[in-house]
Amino acid sequence: MNDTHHRATGVAMAGSLALAAHAGPALGSVLPALRPPLGVRDRLADRTMVALTFDDGPDPRGTPAILEVLRAHAVTATFFVCGEQVRAAPALAEEIVAAGHEIAVHGDRHRNLLRVPPAALARDLADAEAAIVAACARAPRLYRPPYGVLSGAALAIARRRGWQPLLWTRWGRDWRGAATASSVAAEVTRDLVGGEVLLLHDADRYSAPGSWRTTAAALPIAIERVRERGLAFGGVGR
Numbered sequence: 001m002n003d004t005h006h007r008a009t010g011v012a013m014a015g016s017l018a019l020a021a022h023a024g025p026a027l028g029s030v031l032p033a034l035r036p037p038l039g040v041r042d043r044l045a046d047r048t049m050v051a052l053t054f055d056d057g058p059d060p061r062g063t064p065a066i067l068e069v070l071r072a073h074a075v076t077a078t079f080f081v082c083g084e085q086v087r088a089a090p091a092l093a094e095e096i097v098a099a100g101h102e103i104a105v106h107g108d109r110h111r112n113l114l115r116v117p118p119a120a121l122a123r124d125l126a127d128a129e130a131a132i133v134a135a136c137a138r139a140p141r142l143y144r145p146p147y148g149v150l151s152g153a154a155l156a157i158a159r160r161r162g163w164q165p166l167l168w169t170r171w172g173r174d175w176r177g178a179a180t181a182s183s184v185a186a187e188v189t190r191d192l193v194g195g196e197v198l199l200l201h202d203a204d205r206y207s208a209p210g211s212w213r214t215t216a217a218a219l220p221i222a223i224e225r226v227r228e229r230g231l232a233f234g235g236v237g238r
Contacts, residue, residue, distance in 0.1 A: 025150040026114055028167065038155060040165040041236075047194035049234035050226055052077040053168065055106055055144065058085055058092035059203030062212030066202040067099055069219045075233045077101050078166075080144045083108035083128035085205060090135035097136045102235060104142035105129060105163060110206045113145050118153035125157050142166050142236060146206075166236060171199035172222070174215045175207030184218035189225040197236070198222075 028034040035042055044051055052070075057063045058081055070077055079096050081103055086093045096103050107113075108128040113121060125143075132140050143163040145154055150165065158165050172188035173179055188198050200219070204211045226233065 025152055025155050028150060029148040032167075032169075035167060038150070038165075039159070040150065040155075040167055042167040042169050042197055043195045044197065044234060045195070045237060046234060048230075049194060049232045050192065051197045051236050052200070052233055053080060053144075053166075053197060053236075054078070054200050054202040055080045055146075056085070056110065056201050056206055057081055057203040058089050058096065059205060059212060060089055060092065062202045062204060062216070063089075063092050063096070065212065065216040066219065067095065067101075069216055069223075070101070071099065073220065073223045075223055076235060077233070078104055078142060078236055079202065080104045080106035080142070081128075081132065082106050082110055082205070083124075083131035085203065086128075086131040086135050090131075093132065093135040097138055102142065103132055103136055103138065103140060104144065104166075105132065105140045106144055107146055110146045112147060113149055113151040113154050116151070116153075118151075118156075121151070121153050122157055125154075125161070129161070164236075166197065168199040169196040172215070172218060174200050174218065175204075175211050177208035177211070179208075179211065179214050181214055181217035181221060184214055185221035185225065188218075188222050189229075192226065192229055192231070194231055 025038055028038055028040055054077060057079060079101055105128050108124040143158045143165050148167050170188055172184035174184045200215050
């Protein structure tokens with residue numbers, strides 16, 4: 001084999017390795033066994049509790065409705081917010097924190113990170129953090145990417161910023177137009193055990209219009225079922 005062939009082979013191998021480093025962490029969204037080696041959590045240490053999390057807000061319609069249900073049932077949750085939504089409704093982000101909930105980073109814009117170059121992603125996450133700090137005077141410590149799809153750059157940035165990546169063990173599929181309160185509550189609590197992280201959405205900005213209404217209706221049912229199993233709601237912890 002000549003030098004040209006060797007160079008071409010080397011370039012191809014380097015390209016393959018770069019692609020694996022970029023896209024490999026995304027497999028954690030569908031293969032939970034890959035999450036611990038990547039430093040990604042999806043469970044609580046305390047197996048007497050579950051964590052309730054919400055993505056995509058804050059939203060002027062959905063977030064207040066969700067906050068009211070949580071207040072009525074004395075439940076605390078974690079809200080993974082988008083910077084562009086925080087800038088549009090900073091008082092809502094502040095209200096989340098004032099009510100005793102944790103606020104965390106979902107990104108600035110809601111995009112699949114496999115399509116976002118590292119430099120653009122660094123700016124996106126810096127903008128998201130800045131929006132949260134400006135609205136709440138609190139630095140976030142948790143991070144969840146849109147769709148649960150991580151890239152190599154996202155993991156590296158999260159480590160540099162001291163954020164813990166957190167995915168989930170089950171979701172309510174409440175973003176679908178066909179979802180109902182019953183279907184969402186059933187999905188998010190089916191075969192539930194302690195230590196799980198539950199995902200719902202307090203906004204319809206990136207999902208079926210009005211889906212937050214379904215979530216708000218499902219939430220009291222889901223809370224009751226969690227408690228019927230003898231489990232409590234807790235924070236994510238460290």
